[in-house]
Amino acid sequence: MSWDKIKEKGELVLGLDESFPPMGFRDDNNNIVGYDVDLAQEVANRLGVKLKLQPINWDTKDQELNTGNIDCIWNGFTITKDRKANILFSNPYMNNQQVMVVLADSNYKTLADLKDKSVALQASSSAADALNSKADFKATLKEVVELKDNNLCLMDLKTGNVDAVAMDEIVARYYIQMKSEKYRVLDEGLTKEEYGIGFRKADVQLMTNVNDTLKEMAKDGKMAEISNKWFGKDISTVGK
Numbered sequence: 104m105s106w107d108k109i110k111e112k113g114e115l116v117l118g119l120d121e122s123f124p125p126m127g128f129r130d131d132n133n134n135i136v137g138y139d140v141d142l143a144q145e146v147a148n149r150l151g152v153k154l155k156l157q158p159i160n161w162d163t164k165d166q167e168l169n170t171g172n173i174d175c176i177w178n179g180f181t182i183t184k185d186r187k188a189n190i191l192f193s194n195p196y197m198n199n200q201q202v203m204v205v206l207a208d209s210n211y212k213t214l215a216d217l218k219d220k221s222v223a224l225q226a227s228s229s230a231a232d233a234l235n236s237k238a239d240f241k242a243t244l245k246e247v248v249e250l251k252d253n254n255l256c257l258m259d260l261k262t263g264n265v266d267a268v269a270m271d272e273i274v275a276r277y278y279i280q281m282k283s284e285k286y287r288v289l290d291e292g293l294t295k296e297e298y299g300i301g302f303r304k305a306d307v308q309l310m311t312n313v314n315d316t317l318k319e320m321a322k323d324g325k326m327a328e329i330s331n332k333w334f335g336k337d338i339s340t341v342g343k
Contacts, residue, residue, distance in 0.1 A: 106308040114153045118173030121158040122252040125277040126179035138333040146316045162227045176301035181229035195297035201233035204268045204275045207285040220266035223248040223256035230269040233293040
């Protein structure tokens with residue numbers, strides 16, 4: 104079983120998109136940091152193994168997991184019905200929603216205002232799923248531009264190449280608050296969702312150990328402490 108293998112080699116390999124702040128991203132010193140990274144580091148410490156951070160292409164995350172290149176996907180990973188067919192998820196640990204981000208000084212107020220406009224999003228992301236689930240709204244758009252990561256999407260918004268970006272609210276608000284970027288989130292969201300940690304279907308023991316450790320961290324206050332560091336408040340949902 105994978106947990107035995109992980110214990111034996113003393114290392115848990117975590118797959119992540121390295122440009123997904125504040126969950127996992129590179130800081131000014133090129134170190135990978137983030138809320139999920141801090142959570143995972145604490146879990147690894149408590150399980151007595153080393154944490155290895157493995158940046159992956161988000162497009163091929165399932166393949167990376169199933170070929171054994173990584174042991175889990177832990178990086179603002181949305182639990183969906185489709186993903187559950189191929190992936191074993193932990194209990195959810197945070198709520199999120201897919202939202203539309205526009206320039207702060209734009210006139211857009213509602214989704215309807217984006218009729219005949221261009222929207223960017225990260226390829227193979229939950230934002231893409233959310234937009235597909237709103238087929239009527241998607242049909243009103245002029246175009247949907249798929250890019251490698253949210254950072255590139257927001258750069259396109261800033262330069263006026265697109266009119267809005269569909270993305271995770273958690274990430275959008277980080278850019279607006281922490282980076283003081285001149286963006287605004289539309290009040291009308293696309294879909295509500297939850298973040299979980301993804302494992303191979305067979306890795307039940309590993310998933311259970313991680314789940315149990317997160318519950319411990321919720322109980323002893325460590326999870327709240329990490330949440331406060333990144334968000335200024337406790338937004339974790341474990342044990343609540």
